Amino acid sequence: MKYYLTTPLYYTNGTPHIGHTYSTIVADLIRRFKRMQGYDAVLTTGTDEHGVNVERSAKNAGKSPKEFADMVAAEFRHEWDALGLQYDHFIRTSDPKHHQTVQWLFERCRQNGYIYEGSYTGQYCIFDNLYVNDANPGDPCPDCGRPTETVTEENYFFKLSALQDRLLQLYDRNPEFVQPEARRNEVISFVQQGLRDLSITRTSIQWGIPVPAPGQHVFYVWFDALIGYLSAVRDEDLWPADLHLVGKEIVRFHSIFWPAFLMAADLPLPKRIFAHGWLLFEQDKMSKSRGNVVRPEPIRRVVGVDGLRYFLLREIVFGQDGSFSYDALIGHYNSELANGLGNLASRTLTMIHQYRGGVIPASEGDGMIETTALETIKTAITLFDEFEFSRGLEAIWALLSAVDRFIVQKAPWKLAKDPAAKDALDLTLYTAAESLRIVTALLAPVMPESTAKIWSQLGMAEPLDSVRLDALTWGQLQAGQRIGEVAGVFPRIEVKEAVDKMRVIEAEVVAKQAALLGKTAPAAAAAGESPAPPAPPLPTSDSRIGIEDFSKVDLRVGLVLSAEPVKGADKLLHMKIDIGEAEPRTIVAGIAEAYRPEQVMGRKVVIVANLQPRKLRGITSNGMIVAASLEGGRPVLAGFLEDVPVGARLK
Numbered sequence: 001m002k003y004y005l006t007t008p009l010y011y012t013n014g015t016p017h018i019g020h021t022y023s024t025i026v027a028d029l030i031r032r033f034k035r036m037q038g039y040d041a042v043l044t045t046g047t048d049e050h051g052v053n054v055e056r057s058a059k060n061a062g063k064s065p066k067e068f069a070d071m072v073a074a075e076f077r078h079e080w081d082a083l084g085l086q087y088d089h090f091i092r093t094s095d096p097k098h099h100q101t102v103q104w105l106f107e108r109c110r111q112n113g114y115i116y117e118g119s120y121t122g123q124y125c126i127f128d129n130l131y132v133n134d135a136n137p138g139d140p141c142p143d144c145g146r147p148t149e150t151v152t153e154e155n156y157f158f159k160l161s162a163l164q165d166r167l168l169q170l171y172d173r174n175p176e177f178v179q180p181e182a183r184r185n186e187v188i189s190f191v192q193q194g195l196r197d198l199s200i201t202r203t204s205i206q207w208g209i210p211v212p213a214p215g216q217h218v219f220y221v222w223f224d225a226l227i228g229y230l231s232a233v234r235d236e237d238l239w240p241a242d243l244h245l246v247g248k249e250i251v252r253f254h255s256i257f258w259p260a261f262l263m264a265a266d267l268p269l270p271k272r273i274f275a276h277g278w279l280l281f282e283q284d285k286m287s288k289s290r291g292n293v294v295r296p297e298p299i300r301r302v303v304g305v306d307g308l309r310y311f312l313l314r315e316i317v318f319g320q321d322g323s324f325s326y327d328a329l330i331g332h333y334n335s336e337l338a339n340g341l342g343n344l345a346s347r348t349l350t351m352i353h354q355y356r357g358g359v360i361p362a363s364e365g366d367g368m369i370e371t372t373a374l375e376t377i378k379t380a381i382t383l384f385d386e387f388e389f390s391r392g393l394e395a396i397w398a399l400l401s402a403v404d405r406f407i408v409q410k411a412p413w414k415l416a417k418d419p420a421a422k423d424a425l426d427l428t429l430y431t432a433a434e435s436l437r438i439v440t441a442l443l444a445p446v447m448p449e450s451t452a453k454i455w456s457q458l459g460m461a462e463p464l465d466s467v468r469l470d471a472l473t474w475g476q477l478q479a480g481q482r483i484g485e486v487a488g489v490f491p492r493i494e495v496k497e498a499v500d501k502m503r504v505i506e507a508e509v510v511a512k513q514a515a516l517l518g519k520t521a522p523a524a525a526a527a528g529e530s531p532a533p534p535a536p537p538l539p540t541s542d543s544r545i546g547i548e549d550f551s552k553v554d555l556r557v558g559l560v561l562s563a564e565p566v567k568g569a570d571k572l573l574h575m576k577i578d579i580g581e582a583e584p585r586t587i588v589a590g591i592a593e594a595y596r597p598e599q600v601m602g603r604k605v606v607i608v609a610n611l612q613p614r615k616l617r618g619i620t621s622n623g624m625i626v627a628a629s630l631e632g633g634r635p636v637l638a639g640f641l642e643d644v645p646v647g648a649r650l651k
């Protein structure tokens, strides 16, 4: 049986971050889970490469849109591969196979009478690729707040309004079509308010798929990108998709436009659109302009891929918004993986080595634990099937705790000293090992790397990913099986050290990716060079200065990598700030009464980079942070509303 699922096709005007990673990890988990249930699960991910945004980003980087998209698409692929994500198709909307599919689908819609020519003037949000209805020139986009632009175009229109009733019928007859419920209601009420026809071609841009019609039209990016799900598998017998996984902000495109295009082309509709929530960073929206975008690379390099997967699936209720923070990530890793699962595995396997020469003893195991394990198998599979990953994991952890308590209660270390307790010891060890096997199999889709290690330490011959979850039951662990070497799977992590390490790697990754996207400003001072000479004193006779004087002040955009209080100085914060040089600057600033360290970490600030170094409380400060000074001298840090690359000069 086939199961075809997709992630969104990510825009290529930026590099992969934790939000994209979240969607792709969940898709990879579902693919693995379905495969372990006997489905031929196929996953498509990829990149959405056309449109003004990519055209502009490419221009800024001095590249052609195609060269730029090639580079970013390669970054996505590289990151998904480094994270061990298993996808079957990586569709790029610049792929000729996709161009043909879009043109083909357009023709079908046209032949069926759903396309007409018209002219349109309206407010357009370039960032969201969306016309904003009922907006006046200069009005902000209701989604992102950026100013809209007035656009007049001769376009091809899609008769969306003609499909309103069929769409409402679709939601009504298939309540699972849009999930979760809150999103479904939102979509229904949007459609009930009335749908306008959609302009699906553009003449204002070149970087797009040509429309097979007279004139210089290219397709509107959403008429282009959504069709990628179909182009990826056109040669296979996989359509319709069983599941489109998306973030909540693009649920309307998927549950209104997409089925409408398919209805008009007379093609089968996807079975389900599931919209998940947003990952916030420490309760704040993640955005480039806030400088708090988290990348996956530092996390996988310090905590490991499975630590990240576990956190995202356990801590964030799928479908709702959730908060990400490095501290919470490591806290959960230590308490539930290092102390929980990791500890149970090494304890159980070590005892089997010590007391039974590394061989699984013969026993039926403990009846109570068997019952709990059988219930857990059922519950976890049902919950995973319903995408209730967090609750599924809770159920598995409840079994782990029950087994832990069981071991403590049986005290095998005491039984081992008493030859008359041989059977009791066999029963205890078998129960622990069999529970560990079941837990490992259930967790395989969630944490493929570490469960494979535990599986081989248990001496299992069958590859873990070919285990069938629906056939998983108690008593399949064979007596007499020789277990492997025991090696810790989740070593404990020291929080502060790990967070510092991740922040440093994060800064490296940001700089590397900015360079790749052609965003780095040339750093004036090379590493090791002494700071530039101080500016001469400003004239006192007239307080006005010439531009040449102002230009002597080297103001730069900096990213605060770390911040900590200075002992014995209530006002001072000691910070490491990346200003695009080889090494971050040490800067001590009198802002501690207004900002806590965690409020400035990850923030983009303005730095005076060519001040003479100054010693404050024994620390040499190499620069100054710019802030407004309010009543009572309260500092308010200068910042940016737009995205700015680290190291950029202010002029």
Ligand code: MSP
Residues within 6 Å of the ligand: 007, 008, 009, 010, 011, 018, 019, 020, 022, 023, 048, 225, 226, 227, 228, 245, 246, 247, 248, 249, 250, 277, 278, 279, 280, 286
């Ligand atoms: N190109 C469109 C999608 C076209 S699909 C045919 C697009 N691209 S995107 O690069 O902006 O990716 C958006 C998706 O990335 C979201 O829908 C979500 O899946 C994921 N995320 C991006 N930021 C996110 C968070 N902060 N949190 C969780 N996921 C988010 O929209």
